[in-house]
């Protein structure tokens with residue numbers, strides 16, 4: 001049987017919590033198969049959206065379709081094809097990786113012992129934990145634990161994998177291994193990576209959205225979004241004391257201090273002043289320009305409204 005990856009369509013989804021916080025405001029997204037980055041600062045509404053996609057909570061309004069499955073109304077079929085790695089992934093510290101994965105495989109309905117052995121071995125190999133399979137999870141590093149979480153989430157071959165803020169706290173080597181693993185999964189499934197780390201999205205996501213205060217500010221391919229900024233990011237090297245003045249005068253995208261020297265990136269259609277040089281934009285420039293509202297990328301906005309599955 002050929003496995004056809006299917007997309008996820010989110011239409012006009014809103015959610016207000018009982019305490020009055022409007023966590024999601026009329027969100028529409030079209031998420032194709034592959035790696036999708038949902039990028040936004042803390043409190044933007046990412047986890048709320050991830051939990052909603054994972055059928056753990058319901059939106060007040062709006063519709064979500066995974067292929068032709070109605071995610072809000074048909075929770076069981078979604079759950080059968082869903083892998084979800086939450087922000088906080090609790091494990092039983094005294095179990096070994098092999099034991100616990102076997103246990104979760106039973107819960108997933110893989111009752112045949114031989115089949116289970118094959119599936120869990122393949123996942124331990126894929127997540128690079130085969131050599132550690134006899135070790136107790138209590139002794140695992142953060143990165144090993146996250147990869148174990150992916151192994152659990154991948155049981156049953158999900159068509160949709162949701163990963164919430166996975167790289168926070170990982171060292172650079174662990175982070176790379178983890179992102180490579182997700183990329184590999186993204187070759188055959190929809191993978192949604194929710195994160196506040198721009199580099200995670202820049203490195204592995206073929207499509208992305210930027211979310212802030214419950215609203216989608218930008219949607220598109222990272223490379224296209226970066227291209228839109230060509231010629232619009234100007235950099236000036238300055239001394240530390242001039243930074244606050246520059247921030248008053250110009251639309252400052254970001255500023256950095258390096259050994260007592262300051263470096264500012266400014267958004268401008270033409271040279272903003274003396275001492276500025278145009279620089280090659282990157283996704284971080286896109287992120288901050290978008291959050292600060294420096295440009296209206298209306299071609300990326302809410303393209304999904306008319307899509308009816």
Ligand code: ADP
Nearest residue numbers: 017019021023041042043044045046047048049
């Ligand atoms: P993110 O994952 O981007 O940090 P969240 O979805 O966790 O954002 O939160 C979005 C907003 O909703 C925040 O203001 C947060 O305080 C609020 N919020 C999240 N969960 C709840 C909840 N269960 N009850 C009330 N408010 C919540």
